[in-house]
Amino acid sequence: MGILGWIFVGLIAGLLARWIVKDERTGCIYTVIVGVIGALIGGGLMSLIDEQGVDDFSFRSIIVAAIGAVLLLLILQAIAGRGPRTRR
Template identity: 45%
Template structure:
């Protein structure tokens, strides 16, 4: 996929993850891209574990990247204590 494609997938996955997870996220475009890129690796890892291929730390496709980015964003919010609901 190349670095430009990886950045574009990261941007899309990060943006969609921020749209799906409730609450306001005050992060810029670079943080959104980074969220999507980290999510891609998390999605790839989960996909390899589910498929039974063992642990394979590689990038996922767009759907896996979005799912991974959602997981990363929820974990980040839980760890940092952001978006606590009353």
């Protein structure tokens, strides 16, 4: 899969993950980065399970990348906290 394929899969996976997790950050570049990193995470995890990660442009690749992106967003939310904290 070429660079444009990774960007397209990343964009779709990032949009799905942001919709599932209810991430309120915006920006196309942020979404693509979340999706591409999610594809790397999801592909790595899937290659451990069935030795086939994210290797071509398919529905399976988008789902695997979205699962990885959801995991990434949940980890980021756990580290940073769910929302802005206010002082009392």
